Amino acid sequence: MYLDEFPLAQFVPPEQIKQVEQLRDESSWALKPIFEKVDGISYFQIRLVFARLKRGETFV
Amino acid sequence: MVHLADGVLLLAIQRLRGERSERSLFHVLNGKRSATTLQDAFFYDLEPIFGLFPYTKYDYEKLLASFEKRGWLNRASFTLTEAGTMLASPDAVSDLFDRLGGEYRDYTTMTWKRLSLFIQTFMSLKHERTFYPVQADRLAERWVKQIVRTEREWQSLIQSFHQELETALETIGDPYATAVVYRFTGAFETGYTYEQIAALLDVDARTARLYFLAGWNALLWELPQDAKLLGFAHGLSSERMTLSARESYEQFSPADRSSKFSLTDGCARARLKIMWLRWRCI
Numbered sequence: 001m002y003l004d005e006f007p008l009a010q011f012v013p014p015e016q017i018k019q020v021e022q023l024r025d026e027s028s029w030a031l032k033p034i035f036e037k038v039d040g041i042s043y044f045q046i047r048l049v050f051a052r053l054k055r056g057e058t059f060v
Numbered sequence: 061m062v063h064l065a066d067g068v069l070l071l072a073i074q075r076l077r078g079e080r081s082e083r084s085l086f087h088v089l090n091g092k093r094s095a096t097t098l099q100d101a102f103f104y105d106l107e108p109i110f111g112l113f114p115y116t117k118y119d120y121e122k123l124l125a126s127f128e129k130r131g132w133l134n135r136a137s138f139t140l141t142e143a144g145t146m147l148a149s150p151d152a153v154s155d156l157f158d159r160l161g162g163e164y165r166d167y168t169t170m171t172w173k174r175l176s177l178f179i180q181t182f183m184s185l186k187h188e189r190t191f192y193p194v195q196a197d198r199l200a201e202r203w204v205k206q207i208v209r210t211e212r213e214w215q216s217l218i219q220s221f222h223q224e225l226e227t228a229l230e231t232i233g234d235p236y237a238t239a240v241v242y243r244f245t246g247a248f249e250t251g252y253t254y255e256q257i258a259a260l261l262d263v264d265a266r267t268a269r270l271y272f273l274a275g276w277n278a279l280l281w282e283l284p285q286d287a288k289l290l291g292f293a294h295g296l297s298s299e300r301m302t303l304s305a306r307e308s309y310e311q312f313s314p315a316d317r318s319s320k321f322s323l324t325d326g327c328a329r330a331r332l333k334i335m336w337l338r339w340r341c342i
Binding site (some may be wrong): 030050 | 076079095096101102103104
């Protein structure tokens with residue numbers, strides 16, 4: 001409901017968002033595999049991107 | 061013996077797919093309002109059970125140990141065994157799970173408290189009987205006292221309540237309807253305990269409780285928007301967001317340009333940590 005207005009780009013750089021989107025295994029919301037593959041990203045940032053993905057929106 | 065309530069908990073474990081710890085499910089079941097728990101509930105479709113199983117750590121440990129002992133759960137990976145997966149798979153389990161409405165529990169619980177106490181109060185007044193309130197909740201008590209004291213055409217209103225309840229109960233069907241109906245207390249009859257309802261429905265008490273929760277939740281959403289019964293939800297928010305989160309959100313909402321707060325200002329005003337607020341808004 002509030003995702004549309006959430007300023008995600010303020011918290012996660014666009015290139016990291018893209019990386020998370022590409023790396024995410026379709027059947028899983030596991031954080032660790034992504035945390036290990038994306039340089040300098042925090043679990044919190046992965047969760048932010050996941051929240052957007054969960055709503056089925058692509059987003060750059 | 062395997063009960064539907066066990067199936068619901070097993071399904072919750074299954075939905076976590078071994079990607080979260082035992083403790084994370086514990087927090088979801090208890091309804092902890094931390095960012096991580098809210099997200100876990102959101103990502104893994106556990107919102108319907110959010111806060112509906114307020115276990116102590118001891119009871120939760122006992123529950124998991126019993127699941128393991130019965131060969132349903134692999135605790136090292138926090139995943140289900142084949143037997144556990146089978147028990148979590150029937151449609152009856154997922155149907156009940158998805159009807160529970162844990163994400164709206166503040167709204168549904170208070171509405172129930174008000175209505176059940178009102179009916180008890182009204183019927184007892186009508187038959188001039190004293191009674192022990194069926195709800196020990198100060199806010200609900202105060203609300204009902206206020207309502208009962210107002211001058212209204214009660215008879216026709218009560219008939220409308222009855223009609224609306226009956227129609228909604230017919231739609232939600234059994235066993236949910238039975239579990240809801242028998243929880244009501246009148247002037248002469250006391251509402252059934254979950255154990256008594258369980259005996260009626262031939263299930264265990266935990267499943268009876270879930271039938272009631274699912275039934276009441278479904279009933280509220282079945283009511284038409286102009287239903288008189290929704291007066292019992294007056295002043296309650298059916299949003300998933302908490303009231304404090306809503307206030308904070310509004311402080312920097314683009315819709316409210318009079319405030320023009322940035323995210324950081326909004327947090328400072330609400331005395332919230334920024335990390336916290338970010339997630340409460342999602």
